[in-house]
Amino acid sequence: MFLKNHWYVAAEADEIGAAPLGRIILDEPVVLYRKSDGSAVALEDRCCHRRAPLHKGTVVGDALQCGYHGFTFDAAGTCVAVPGLAGPPPREARVRSYPVCERHRYLFIWMGDPALADPAMVPDLHTHGDPGWAATGERMPVAANYQLIVDNLVDLQHVAFVHRGTIGTDDSDATLSLDRGDGFVRLTRCAVDVPTTPIYRKQGFGERCSQTKIITFTPPGNVTIEITTNEMQIAGREPLSSHILIVNAMTPETARSSHYFWASTRDFDIDNQQMTAFFHRETLRAFNEDKDILEAQQKCIDLDPEAPIVHVPADIGSIQARRMMTQLIEGEKPGHGIAAE
Ligand code: FES
Numbered sequence: 374m375f376l377k378n379h380w381y382v383a384a385e386a387d388e389i390g391a392a393p394l395g396r397i398i399l400d401e402p403v404v405l406y407r408k409s410d411g412s413a414v415a416l417e418d419r420c421c422h423r424r425a426p427l428h429k430g431t432v433v434g435d436a437l438q439c440g441y442h443g444f445t446f447d448a449a450g451t452c453v454a455v456p457g458l459a460g461p462p463p464r465e466a467r468v469r470s471y472p473v474c475e476r477h478r479y480l481f482i483w484m485g486d487p488a489l490a491d492p493a494m495v496p497d498l499h500t501h502g503d504p505g506w507a508a509t510g511e512r513m514p515v516a517a518n519y520q521l522i523v524d525n526l527v528d529l530q531h532v533a534f535v536h537r538g539t540i541g542t543d544d545s546d547a548t549l550s551l552d553r554g555d556g557f558v559r560l561t562r563c564a565v566d567v568p569t570t571p572i573y574r575k576q577g578f579g580e581r582c583s584q585t586k587i588i589t590f591t592p593p594g595n596v597t598i599e600i601t602t603n604e605m606q607i608a609g610r611e612p613l614s615s616h617i618l619i620v621n622a623m624t625p626e627t628a629r630s631s632h633y634f635w636a637s638t639r640d641f642d643i644d645n646q647q648m649t650a651f652f653h654r655e656t657l658r659a660f661n662e663d664k665d666i667l668e669a670q671q672k673c674i675d676l677d678p679e680a681p682i683v684h685v686p687a688d689i690g691s692i693q694a695r696r697m698m699t700q701l702i703e704g705e706k707p708g709h710g711i712a713a714e
């Protein structure tokens with residue numbers, strides 16, 4: 374069961390062009406393309422004639438022509454032409470169209486009731502598109518439920534184990550504080566005077582650092598992680614420091630697979646292309662480590678979804694995030710109002 378009346382990242386903005394792009398989102402086939410004025414369109418990726426995927430077709434003007442028998446649909450999903458048919462297309466010949474909103478260099482899609490699609494509800498992932506920030510990232514397909522990825526990002530206790538060789542260090546004594554507010558769960562994780570992680574050693578940081586991570590979850594699957602790293606005092610020079618923000622937007626593909634849109638963003642040295650390439654490479658390396666454990670975890674869960682699990686205090690963030698999602702999903706069931714929290 375997915376939360377429907379929220380915006381999900383469907384694609385990075387620059388993934389969408391004049392050629393149709395097919396993508397499964399929340400178990401629904403969706404096709405994305407741009408009209409001649411540059412605005413993006415999202416339609417059901419299943420022709421109403423014989424259910425061929427429309428992404429196999431061609432954009433003709435602002436419409437999409439099915440690649441099988443040529444039915445043509447306008448941007449609202451109405452069939453406007455049927456080859457060989459004298460007279461107008463049958464009235465019921467149409468596919469669903471989805472509201473979209475292009476912001477922060479992402480294309481967001483609304484999978485629920487179109488009447489409720491409010492652009493003011495688009496999640497704030499602004500560092501991905503803000504000219505004052507350098508951003509680099511991509512879509513990573515992960516064969517795991519999106520909530521497992523949220524758990525992973527909210528509980529950074531795993532970093533010392535999964536990411537030993539990349540972004541991890543022994544910081545298990547870090548303090549953790551939780552703040553749950555209207556529509557968000559926030560954790561602040563502070564590690565003081567711990568061994569510097571390999572990724573910061575590569576940037577020239579000394580042996581020990583302090584690091585604060587502010588992790589914010591917002592429904593349905595967004596997690597931003599703001600990381601401030603300060604080198605411990607070193608004789609003979611000013612200590613180095615760094616401030617980055619990792620954007621993570623998880624969009625369910627199916628119950629067991631996700632589109633994981635990640636980006637490493639920073640507000641310093643933003644024109645330094647070498648540094649951007651460094652952050653892309655190193656972040657991707659770390660997130661592939663997550664992908665590996667998450668996909669293995671999903672397979673293990675599938676063998677026995679009812680197998681018991683145990684909670685410890687470090688799980689507080691993911692428990693609160695899941696609780697918030699459960700309330701929202703319950704709120705969308707018939708007979709409930711939409712939960713505000
Ligand atoms: S399946 Fe699309 S036109 Fe026939």
Ligand SMILES: [Fe+2]
Nearest residue numbers: 525532535663
């Ligand atoms: Fe991780």
